[in-house]
Amino acid sequence: MKKGWKRSTQVIVPNDQTLSDMLHSFLRDRGITGVEPIGGGLSNSNIKLSLTDGDDVVLRIYNAGGTKGPIEKRILERVQSNLPVPEVLYHDFTLSQIEYPFLVLNWVEGFQLSELFNEGDHDKLSDAGQEVGKWLAEMHSIQFSAPGFFDEELNVKEFLTLGADSFRSVLGDIIGEGYVEENIGSEMVEEVRRFADERAYLLNRIGEQRSLVHSDFNPLNILVKTVGEGVEVTGILDWEFSFCHSPLHDIGNLLRYEDVENSPFLRPFISSYLKHGGELPAEWLQQAKMMDMIALCDLVSKKGCEETRLRDIQSLFRKTFREWELYAELQENIR
Secondary structure: OOOOOOOOOOOOOHHHHHHHHEEEEHHHHHEEEEEEOOOOOOOOOOEEEOOOOOOEEEEEEOOOOOOOOHHHHHHHHHHOOOOOOOEEEEEEEEOOOOOEEEEEOOOOOOHHHHHHHHHOHHHHHHHHHHHHHHHHHHHHEEEEOEEEEEEOOOOEEEEEEOOOOHHHHHHHHHHHOOHHHHHHHHHHHHHHHHHHHHHHHHHOOOOOOOEEEEEOHHHHHEEEEEEOEEEEEEEEOOOOOOOOOOHHHHHHHHHHOOOOOOOOOHHHHHHHHHOOOOOOOOOHHHHHHHHHHHHHHHHHOOOOOOOOHHHHHHHHHHHHHHHHHHHHHHHHOOO
């Protein structure tokens, strides 16, 4: 799960004086006793701050600036009463104290779901599947007026209805305008194009496309804790790429690395998702994998991707090609 991937930018850790200045209105009469960068993210800078009153918070700095911070703030506030997410305690998008927008979030206890996958405990992964399915169904029940991307007020500013033709167009744009071919080679690109083109018709029947989509919904962004013999989700993190579209985007992302034939996670996850109101079209797994091909191409569309990332993405493409018929079998049996 992105093991060994390098960050696209350096982690930003402001010095003590800058922290004091930028957080003056938030800290009031409190001081900072600890500053600890948090690993895991590839784009933004997340720093755990320990305060003199005993509280811990997260300073989340948006390295690339833009609208990601305001969108994530609005999303977190919108879903606060529905989902286990961090609370926004403070924000500053004015760039008056530091040249980057930032949020301050409450500290959420837990560890990454990816750790459970690394441990391989089947019972815990089964429990986690049920928990994640429940919360993902709740997320996807939040709907907007039309499919598309958000502005800073969560209005849909750019409509994006996906079908066979638009899928081919989006995939073609990512490959044609970026460095995909330079990164993974012309042979792999041609295989991806051919595979996607032949199966694009599946996306003419994906169903509802107005749900809130996390768009980076994977075990690195899901915090859990063990409670007795069970597992609970404590936090769903990193919402800056959210948009409004098909729930299959998140399902494809979540199952990207999964051994679907031998997974202790998959069946409990899908059963719980459906039990709690989630809906899936008949060809859900193949459709989710098709959508994830767009995300995979985008992940290698920038110049200078490291070899670990490139090998990972090439392996995931080959996995999709190799297991395609298995997906057809599983999507009929796992419902």
